[in-house]
Amino acid sequence: MKFLLNTGRTIRQGSFVERKNSPSYQTAAATIFMNPVDMLEIMVEEGDHVRVRSDVGEVVMQVSPDVGLPRWRVFVSLGPYSNHIVSAETHGTGMPDFKVTPVSIEPTDDPVLPVGTLMGLCGGVPYED
């Protein structure tokens, strides 16, 4: 199913910014919020994993319901997971389209990757503290 991805600050993501290797940060940054009707439609429940795909990449996240979101709109806090699927195109302004990325979402059994592993996919070497 097609969705429009919006990203932004959340207090939970903000709370764990200085512990980015922690499971709490992972949970805060890799949760995708979705209208409950949409969840029914793609047959996922709270905590289930989904694969989110855009033109530039794909990433696995876990779902959480949010009735405040209109249908076909999803929200992820800013961070490495949402940025895995946001394009670096800035339209000559320096600023990527963090607010409007078209994505498709489907259920998956794959795990949500830890931050270090995700950066490993980008060519980095995970550092475990």
Added chain:
Amino acid sequence: MKIEDVVCSFCGCLCDDLVVEVEGTRVISVENGCTLASEKFLGDHRLKTPIRRDGNSWTKISYDEAIAETAEILLDADRPLLYGWSGTFGEAQSVGVHLAEILGAVIDNTSTVCHGPSILAIQEVGHPGCTLGQVKNRADVVVYWGANPVDAHPRHMSRYTTYCDGFFRKDAFKDRKVIVVDVRDTESSILADEFVKVNPGGDYAVLSALRAIVRGKRGIIPPEVEGVSREQLFRVADICMSAKFGAVFFGVGLTMAPGKNKNIRNAIEFTEELSRHTKFTISPMRGHWNVYGSNEVFTWISGYPYAVDFARGIAFYNPGETTSVDILKRGECDACLVVASDPGAHFPKECAEHLARIPTVQIDPHVNVTTHLSRIQIPVAVAGIDAEGTAYRMDGVPIRTRKLFQGQYPDDFEVLEKIYAIVKEAKG
């Protein structure tokens, strides 16, 4: 030991009324702060020593080694990028600009992915603004547009707007009308007297419509503009025009939406239009602690607030070209120094991939997402906790942070000065 009037170093509010209790080199309690402040002060997850990536593993190295290697990496580069700066204090930012100047580097701060578009808009039409106390004491209408203070600036409403009494607003909660404009319901929109829900990417059209209404052109407005009814647009315009003192606060919901700087420009011109009828001001909700300070410091030294390219010796500025995301996306830079920020977390994947490809050095107290992409990381004291210096609040008010205890880490200023000294020696 209890320390009063402590300045928080998390967001652009720079709340300076925290009471922090310290035992030795640990913070044990925080009063008055929001959740973000508490986490910041109580957090105890520092990187202990400088580290270096050797192949697929990490080794601990000394500060001297780390600093010497960093200088070498920067000196070897043909197009180094110095990015970050908002998490540190002005004195360190100043060394950073001079380092960029001597290296012929590009220096950019986190405005690039925050309020960079606001700066571009201000450069087109200016900025009718004020300090936060003006709003606190006077405002009877407050508009949050594309901003969610409850999550991003948790005390903004209680220190400056909705819940804060002022000299001319003795009962703020009753005396002020709050309008929230956003694409989704948020914790902040629940608190609004008037919630305007706009289609994603529709802000520009809504602002144009509001401007036309304020100019007396109601007749042209169609029944609906980007999900907002004509009746609501009229109502919002009327509330604004009948305000005695109105204040617009806008967030990244506006700067990041399609149209970017043009959205902000439209919001500023809306404010200017209102200024012909009554008193109105507009202010960006600057996010990352001292990001506004980095704009200030960059400006008085180089003339430009961010995205400054010294490759040709003189300062050149052109966001979209000299901004970090663009430079990384195009694979231009051949070395990167990251200071007090986390592009690994906050830049799109293509940028992270380039950071991993080139020698990236990070100066930061904590392990963060960029750590995994770096070659070297140098841990430093945390600004506002064990390091002190100047920071600028979102409205331009400069405040000096306190050093709560003497820790074991050098601060950003000391580390950067050492790198600068080596570079200066080499450059003559």
Added chain:
Amino acid sequence: MSGLLIKNAFVIDPISGVKGEIMDIAICDGKIVEEAPRDAEIIDAKGHLTLPGGIDSHSHVCGTKVNFGRYMSPEDMRAGRTARKGVMHVTSGYSVPTTFGNSYRYSTMGYTTVLEGAMAPLEARHTHEEFTATPHQDMLANTLFDGNWSVMEAVREKDVKRAAAVVAWTLSAVKGFAIKLTNPGGTEAWGWGRDMSTIHDVVPNFEVTPAEIIGTMIRANELLNLPHSVHLHCNNLGVPGNYRTTLDTISLVPDLNKDRQSLYLTHVQFHSYGGTTWRDICSKSEDITRTINSTPHVVMDMGQIMFGRTTTMTADGPMEFKLYMLHHNKWSNHDVELETGSGIIPVYYSRKSLVNCVMWAIGLELALLTKNPWQCLLSTDSPNGAPFIKYPEIIGLLMSRRFRENERKMIDPRTEHFVPLFAIDRELEWYDIAVMTRAGQAKALGITRIGKGYLTPGAEADVAIYPIKPGEIDPSVEYQQVVAGFSRTLYTIKRGRVVARDGEVVVEGANSTIWSKSNVPAEYDMGSDPEFTRKFEQYYTVRMRNYPVQEVYLPRGKMIASEAFL
């Protein structure tokens, strides 16, 4: 001991009564002395014009609004860009240059001391940070009190002593130098989008008038025994017919100080307009100077405008909004809680605009019609009238009637019907220029007491040697040489050290920041006044303890202490 001996200098030192004679100047450890140390370095001035270091008593170079002027003007930054070279940092900017750009340009013009015209106390730390990055000039900050709530409350209570106490606490907290009033009362009214149109209008909610604020502050200033007088930007700046406001204001001023003026009026050009609209605006410089000539206890600066583009910036928020309504370019405004405001817009002064031509003429007339050069100092209110790099051209215009006549041919021909300029024959002399660019400033600012503005033993060794031989050129004819000469010194010497030579800056520089502290009796210490502190904590958005500027921001702070008569 480091010494320097300047030989064969053609010295004009008005404060010491030297009106142009060839002499030697001996310097030791940053001071002028009777005799230079034996190993002193020698500079042969070869008869060139040698003056005390230039002093700018009203310029906008550092602080929140200046930096915002830079921030919002990347187009301005495209001019004047230089790369790092030797000890010089990168510079950018034409009308609002970067701090190093300002500093180097002033230095090559022989200026060693600069007063920042307007500092909002709440944002003082910013001004001091930029002072540190303006390394070649000793800096002073006028501190804004025009919309200060505590001051207005004291004025309302007719309590001069309390007003003085608020000033004393604030100056000492923010390391300010003097009292600045910018459109007094008007900046508070602007908090509601309003303004003051006469000095007898009532400030909303505070029930005081500009006249009462000005009168009280002049007396408070003298109670505090501050080095400088009140420094006033009158109400109604830039409004046709505003000369009446200016004359009304001058009539308020008592003569209270034997050493200097009791009121300093800044950028008076902008306050000397007759007429009722932009269509019939005319010069009222004769009325203004007639009054100044008979009021020796008032000193003014010109606020000359020069043609070309620049950026206007002032604490006078409402005025900038009016200007924006005329220009429709870009407009910034920044109100500062409980204190003051500010505004910025870019402008272009055009020779084709009659209004601009009238403004241009008025500034020159003020200088030419004021009999006593100590009462009319040279300024452009930089960058409002023009960037300070235009000073040499202004000197040329003042010294040469021919230069003025040549300009007359290029401006709107109707100008002469609205201004008396072209009927004025006076050409100023070297001595007048020396007064109007340093000695007069030193005296008006009250900083001769710390060795500024003269060259006799005991003075600070701030010296400018210009490539001009006064006996050998006729400024009336060879005005271009005058302009060139004042643009670039042979040597600029700051605190006994050569800082610039032939237009090139040769050392990194380390300035001082000069500030005032008036010692008040304990009962007038606002820091422990319950009412003052209660209101502070309630209405400001920073804690009182976080407000004062720490000593660390003034690495070479120089305090002028005085005893208050409270």
Added chain:
Amino acid sequence: MRVILKTRPRAKPKIPIEAEEIIPQNFLRKNDIRVYEGNKERALDDLFFVTYEGPAVSPDQVEIVLTGDTGVIKRVGEYMNAGRIIIEGDIGMHCGNFMSAGEILIRGNADAWLGREMRGGHILCEGNSGHYCAAGYRGEKRGMRGGIVEVRGNSGDFTAEYLSGGEVIIHGDCGDLPGVEMRGGTLVIGGDCSRPCGNMTGGTCMIFGEAHKFLPTFRKNGTDDIVYAGKHYLMNLFRGDVANRGKGTLMVRQ
């Protein structure tokens, strides 16, 4: 005279080259043309194989041909006032900045800021152009003031921003907000675009494709039969942007 500049292979091919000295007038009298690779100054020979063919006595007789990996070369043709530049492939940003006369032909694509603040002359891009084609500079009140920029392919966002004079013709589609802040001159869009002419105060914009997300602040002003490039079109006329002074003309094909 024909000057052929073929790029040499480079160790770090993504580092941009700045080459504002590559303009016809310089090749007539200047023999030490400098170019910049990142923060390093280079001689022209360091980065290009240079061949000269034939003589020239005035700059309008100079033709410069750029070939090879030219897509990262910035500022070619800046302040050009005569002659001709032919780019066989792509060209980097700011091609033809401030040019006042002469001709630039780009056979490939042009990166952003093509013809920025152009005063006169002619730029033809056979491929696509990037964002801010024929636009202004940050903070400046006026963008392109004269001359012609013609793009055969598509153009990016903010095309002709602050256009004040001259003509911009995009045969293909434009991105978002073409003609934004426009105050004079003519913008012609052959294909589609979105949100045209936001905040325009003057000038004329013609759109022959679809105008998506049309702004609510343009006033319908009837229709008109116009002739463009020898053909008749029935156009819907609009005046706007009434969020501002509203003195611009926007035409969209019916």
